[in-house]
Amino acid sequence: MNFAKNVNHFISSANVVILSKGGGWMSFMARRLTKQFKTQNYKQTVAHSFLHPNQKVNIFKNNPDIGLIHHLNSGQLVTIDTSTAPKSQILYFHGGAFRVPMNDDQLQMIRSIATQTESRLQIADFPLLPTYSSADMLNFATSALQAVVANGLPTFLVADSAGAALAVQLLFRYPDKIAGTSLISPWLDFELTDAQVVSRATNDVMLDIDVLRQIAAEFTDGLSNGQWLDVFSPSDSLTGSLQLFYGENELLAPNDKKFATTLTATTNMTIDVISFRDAFHDYILWDKLPETKKTKKQIVTFTRDQRGA
Template identity: 25%
Template sequence: MHEWHLDGQKVITLTPHRDGSGWHVIYLHGGAYIHPLARPHWGIIGAIIAATGASVTVPLYALAPENDYRRATALMHSVYDTVQKQAPGASIALAGDSAGGNLALNFTLRRRDMGQSLPQRLLLFSPWLDLELRDPRIRALEARDVILAVDGLRQAGAWWAGDANPACAQLSPLYAELTGLPPIAIFQGDADIFVIDARTFAARCVTARVECDYREYPGAFHVFVGATFTPEARDVFDRLSLTMPPSG
């Protein structure tokens, strides 16, 4: 494990004990942009390494409400450029759960719009796709979700947006133009209020001719992959091992 810093923010890089696969994953943790990386995130990261043989870099980005999206976005550009320079032959994937999935998507969309190189793959675990959760069907599902609540998320989203509109396409990728994105894999439980927007997003990927492997798991809760011992989580990591074969 190697710790380094950019703009006063810690970044951690982990490498597999055995020969790597040629993949490098940049992993962005969830927590509604207000909570730091937690123990279940390390379980997900460890499972990704075990399944794919990838090295994984984890930016511990500055959180709201003290910070908005701008500082994390600047960090991501620096981290991505550093990974490209230090591992020039690697295939890069961006991965994230919940808010981290939101950040991974938004960052990739920005790079596309700037004409910069894109990751080879996006891996999204229960991604947060609309910071304002505007689809009215979400409220109807809220009673089934044992983790998330709409009102608290909307407040966290407003903090993250700062003086920007949290509903804008630059922060809520559900409403972005998706053409030109790399292949996306989404792993989503149906006992999670984010499932409503995940289904809509997957359908929009099809319309935009973006390759999207959408997997929905009955009864699974928000970021169920954090319970790495469950059959649903094991299925996800088995699929990653198949979709991220050794490269380079």
Template identity: 25%
Template structure:
């Protein structure tokens, strides 16, 4: 099967097909329970203990065209078990039904609802497109003066949807099924009228000041790693506590796989919750 992000044409065909059918239902494992979210998104919760130590909220990636996978569910369940946190998995709408402006605003409302007094300590996490959306929403919360999560932890974050870093073309050949042209097309459709350079779309271009401590996890063979490195630098320049864990020659989203460096990355995500 051709990846929906293999080319501009592949993206356009995929999105056109999705116009006539709804987003696929999220096949959550039995331990996850559906929760009626205040913004109408599909949200699932897993509580590994009667009185959780905190909450972690995870937004899965997929370039705004692919739904959550079994690897996402397994990762979140493992993190919840190891931290004692209640896990909240957010399945946001996909293209062609998602646009950045509404998605960021909806996620701000959802984070605010989940980050209540019962949460104790709230950590927002995500991978790839979900990581970028998580960062954009947290920046918007800071701009509005809202209560922020205690920490952010982002895996292989897609934070500049323009994909203009000079180091990215050299990484493209080893990043299949990700392609610069296909990913950028997804970004254009997601951005809508805002355009790719708007901070709500590409939060690497947004304001870092006032963000909570930031953990970044990426592999140096990932097409998106150059932007993770730039994000780490921008956050540090704004006096945001930041940790960048890089795995040499590791691919996109390697912590969700059986890669040899995955265990270290997962430990870093646990540390972001409990420290």
């Protein structure tokens, strides 16, 4: 959503942040921006971009800053070296409701994290609906992980929104290949019938629940029985470390809480949940928000700690 760049001037003047009693960050920037989204009916703009995306967009084509592009299973694995001697690598899965190509805001966000962690950036530019199916996406994601881990660098998964669904499938299948996972505003539930989720539908400023359900139906139609692991029923032998970031105002927040609670109760994973009181879905694409800066800082620290330096 390149709209993020258009509102930087709006939020740059509001830089007061306080800590709420529950431990979540409350940012006046996020609150003012949320009000602007409501006024402009930004939810409708997002819904239109999901249903009618321009899939001809390819931010990697003819881009001199991009390294290697490896065409793989109907998608492309894009490699960008942010360090001459990388200490790890980040495999990134972008959001966009499985339909929208990766955009410049997402590239800027993940590249800044890779640079600060001295990591090689591996972007999983997966095939999109409706031309390709969810099975195609899963096959690509698996092939991308296999290609990435072959170089021996510690591999971290970072994903936002819909991209997190693919990342979690890899985590559940290949936990021994992943050094750590960071999820931001993940979309993990494709039914969207939970009463707590439904009750948030009207007030969410970013996501239209009916549009998400429509896309979810399209996504699940491409899967055969057993092909997609239930993220709310993980193996009790699952290990690893995971960060989960989300805004408490998000439509999907109840699912995020359920996911974290389930992993904590039934697996051997170490889970760190960071919620922001006033953040909206995929807030991390607005780089001037205090919530974004805090999230990036925590991902950088997590990555360094998990690899040992």
